[in-house]
Amino acid sequence: MNPSLKLLLLLIVALEISFTTIVSLNVALVILAGIYLLAKRVKLRTLLWLLIVPLIPAIGLWSTQYINGTGQKELMAWVLFTRIYAFVFTGATLTLTTDVLELTDSLEQNCHLPAKFAYGVLAAYNLAPKIKHEVQVIRAAGLMRGQTLSFWSPQLYFKAILISITWSQNLAQAMASHGFVEDAPRTHYRKVRVRPVDWGLLIGGIILLQLGVFVMPWH
Amino acid sequence: MKWVKDWYLSDIILLALIGVFFGIIFLGTNYVYDVLTAVFAPLGLSQIPNELLLGLWCMPGMLAGYMLRIKGASVLGEFLASVVEMLFGGQWGASTMISGILQGIGSELGFTLTRYKHYDWLGLAATAATTTIVTFGWDLARSGYGKLQLWLLLLFFVVRFCSMFVFGGLLTRAITDLLDRSHVLKTTHTN
Known part of the structure; x- marks a missing residue:
């Protein structure tokens, strides 16, 4: 997927799950991201590491809500616990599989970043x-x-x-x-394109997320 | 796109470099954070270490605004620091960038409210206060603070402000005083 569009999709996901309280949606995102990472041949050890690293902050957020929360303490505790993992796993789909050079090229050429x-x-x-x-x-x-x-x-x-x-x-x-001139137009040796399939993935991803937030019976 | 012209390549690289430097220095604090979080978790107060250290993580923005004195320096400084952290494989992924932007806007607001004229204790106190308020607003949603008991919220808020002031105020001031005494900032200020 085009790196800029991927970043945009992930930002939308991160923003939206910050304001929702659906445990199963968070879990679904973790599983989807996990499958994506496995398909991209990320090592199992790295995935395991992704499970261990956020454990302490996740338990911290969980216990804060569980002990000192108000209202539906238990639900909120689990929402926050799974939300952390959703952040980590969806974030990893960008940081572990996308080359930094490719991302900068794409931001410059597709998003017109100076x-x-x-x-x-x-x-x-x-x-x-x-x-x-x-x-x-x-x-x-x-x-x-x-x-x-x-x-x-x-x-x-x-x-x-x-x-x-x-x-x-x-x-x-x-x-x-080396010939870099600020604010001058540039030509590009490595070209990054936005293909129709990238747009499809972005729009499909956003629609799927809305289905998960507003339509699914787990709500 | 006038603001783009205000920034020279060397300023951009400088802020990004500072972001990388600070990010690497902060790596050591992760252990402190983990240990403290584990200690406070059984009490249900495990956000305390987060509140204590948040000022440190917001320092690049406050420092950039105070040091460079260009409009938008705080936003750009904190944002670049968060981008670099994300590229490093920082564990929080894309949400790092959202936090970075918000922390940057928070720091910037303090200087905006003092009309970019108070590069003194008033400006520093203002930026610490606005950074606290903006980041706290975000945590009301993201970290579920909105669902916590009121006394705890107040405690977190006060601790966070103290942290912002210690790192973004006192430490920033100490660092810039050292820079002033060595007369290195003149070159960057004339840019």
């Missing part, structure tokens, strides 16, 4: 491994001077921002010297 946003964010994203290393370097440098830099230390963020400023200017210059 190129400087698409490539700017992509540039920063691709530096992530280097940034991870840099955070370790900052912490190690602090330790050498007897400072433990934790997530509440202003110095840690200060140094991170200093590096961000330098790198952002370097990257912008590098992109300009």
Whole structure:
């Protein structure tokens, strides 16, 4: 499916299930997303991991409603428990199966996102491994001077921002010297198309969701 | 599309880089969050750790607005941070982006209400307050807060505001003070 339309569909799903209280709808979404992930050959171990990671927050939300809720406590507790899993599994259908480069290409070409946003964010994203290393370097440098830099230390963020400023200017210059011109029209080597089938999937998905929310007998 | 012209490529990369940096620093807090949540769960107060740490997760937006002083910096800063988090395979998927946009709008409102003139404690308090209110409104629906007892709601609200003020106010101020003293912001301000 076209990445932009997929993202749009997932945003609609996430928004809509935030305002509904139907346990079986959430479960149905989890199962559908699970089948999709399996069909896309996502490893079983990854799926299992998706089940374990949200367990603590899900239990947390469940117990908060169960102990301190008002009205139909039990129903609301289970709604929130399954809602978390619906968020995680539907979200994974994008993050685990869609290439980031493809998504940015699609947002730029199909949604007319200005190129400087698409490539700017992509540039920063691709530096992530280097940034991870840099955070370790900052912490190690602090330790050498007897400072433990934790997530509440202003110095840690200060140094991170200093590096961000330098790198952002370097990257912008590098992109300009490779022929990137801000706000100029671009041609594309990798073309992403929106096929009729993508529109069909989007519209079909939205209709199916409305059926689940308003029509199904479990309501 | 006038606002597009206000943003230079280097500003966009800067905000995205800050988003990645902060995201990586925040990774360590996930363990704190999990342990605290497990501790508070039997009391039915497991949202407390979420409220305590939410200010940290909303910091990129408040910091971006306070540091860059461009209209829309908070929205863009927080949104980019959430996009990067989602691309990293952040567990909450597409709902991360919705939260990111709302947190960003919340932070931005504080600066808008003070007419983009108060880059002082008033502005910081305003942005902490509006971020709290907007994100709380969203949690009334998304996290089922609307169905909770009133005393708990008030407790959550107060804790959330304190967190926003500590991380978005005190910590942001401490960071920008360090940046001011090193005179690095002038180059980005003239952009």
